[in-house]
Amino acid sequence: MATADDRADAVRVLLVEDHDMVAEALRLALAAFPEIELVERANSLETGVAAADRLRPQVVLLDRRLPDGDAIEAIGRFAPARVLVLTGDANPKITARLLDAGGAGLVLKSGMIEDLAAAIGAVAAGGIVIDRELLPSGLTAREREVLSLIAAGAGTERIAGELSLARTAVRDHIDRILAKTGARSRLEAVAYARRTGLID
Template identity: 80%
Template sequence: MATPDDPAYAVRVLLVEDHDKVAEALGLAFEGFADVELIERANSLETGVAAAVRLGPDVVLLDRRLPDGDAIEAIGRFAPARVLVLTGDATSRMTARLLEAGGAGLLLKSGLLEDLIGAIKLVAAGEIVIDRELLPGRADRLGGQR
């Protein structure tokens, strides 16, 4: 069995997403990356927490808005897994709440797949990842261009 220090190791990801089309698309996309393995998909916080306890993922990829609650408020329930939250929209206050709750990352759903895969690997390695669109002063650093 490969360990996290082994080059053949794949980051084990639990996806908690209630929209079937989004979950299916992510599942198919992950198949193209040997170093990221989608181990299970849950469609609510309750089923996600149960799956995390049962499977022990490295990273939980968590939709912010789920039918049974706000993902940020539930981050601690997924410990010891690192939690990367996906959202359609975000604010600086949401970013602060995520960090206060022990979250490891916040990404916009509109981002690139390669950025998501990179963020999953960074989060698994112990880093904190915040979507560059959510960082204060980003327009100044980018010269006002996208």
């Protein structure tokens, strides 16, 4: 059993889930991971936002559908916490909405608890995690331009100059490309895009 010392450096997580049985199952399952501390559970967007303001969690584990609204539309209200959305809907169109709203991750409720724990750790560290079943099939025109320049060996500075973008915007595009392709690095994203015909 995890002790207080084990959880000293744990990722602080707020769970926002309206179904008691699901919330309790997640609480019990995540208790097996000492690197995760579930600080509180809320059952609506409003109570979740209030809890996030009070507790300042690193990650908010947010159910996609809640009684008082669509979780994706409310992602910005949980800042500065990183938001990982749980969904039962395996529809890749959700992914673009989540990324546009500033979400850090999207995972299916049907997944393994070990994968959820890994996703929590990854988003807490600044990454973006999208379940492979929820990856969109294509990139936007701008994302293709950025990826083509990466494939040509360009770094962030050069991409920013050639496309007249701020460096932060370039990094945002790269984060989206990695999320959409399921890649862990720029080189892996280029390899995936060439295999699938996303870029030449």
